[in-house]
Amino acid sequence: MIIKFSLNGKNTSLDTDPMKRLLDILRENYNLLSVKESCGEGECGACTVLLNGLPVTSCLINIIQVDGGSVITAEGISETSLGKLIAASFTETNAVQCGFCFPGFLVTTYHYLQHDPDCDENKIKNALSGNICRCTGYQKIIEAVQLACRKLADQEHKHEDV
Ligand code: FES
Ligand code: FES
Known part of the structure; x- marks a missing residue:
């Protein structure tokens, strides 16, 4: 599935499994290594990014939830x-x-x-x-x-x- 979103202020799109975690997409497809994985369960905040202006734990977000939205990582901030x-x-x-x-x-x-x-x-x-x-x-x-x-x-x- 093609997913389109804004990442650190730039429009981007990728063809991917819609259930892949935002955390993995950011690290593996965009090399945004500030986004860390520790607990993988939404408890530690190491993977926090802004999604549509709000802090979210990217280990709990599937990339389909990002379609049409905007993501800002620590690199952008x-x-x-x-x-x-x-x-x-x-x-x-x-x-x-x-x-x-x-x-x-x-x-x-x-x-x-x-x-x-x-x-x-x-x-x-x-x-x-x-x-x-x-x-x-x-x-x-x-x-x-x-x-x-x-x-x-x-x-x-x-x-x-x-
Ligand atoms: S890795 Fe701990 S909240 Fe996501
Ligand atoms: S976990 Fe080492 S400085 Fe916070």
Whole structure:
């Protein structure tokens, strides 16, 4: 079956088994290796991408569900100014150790800060509750998102002042 969709802002199509997992298509057909597999059951968030603007675990999505839609991976997000700001904040707070979970956190954080840029710790914890990290103990990740949130607020104030 021919599946057409937008991937990181570019239109694409492929002839494939409609039940193949989005996770496998992204890694095998598009070499988008930021999309990681860990649990394969929708529990860890390592495979998170945006589908039609919402974070989804791509291990639970069949490619037919993507037909006509839009997918953004961590590769696409890392090209944006907000994605760069988030990545810099994770670096500054030493929130990345092995890095396996980072693309999923980047996607989820991007969605959170785009839609509800509230620096409250509990709101951030809630937003990131679908992403698991085996290394950091989470505190540095929360600090990273709060730092990104404050930087974003500063940028917006500067724009308002102009
Ligand atoms: S690999 Fe998809 S949620 Fe864990
Ligand atoms: S930094 Fe290793 S799993 Fe999060």
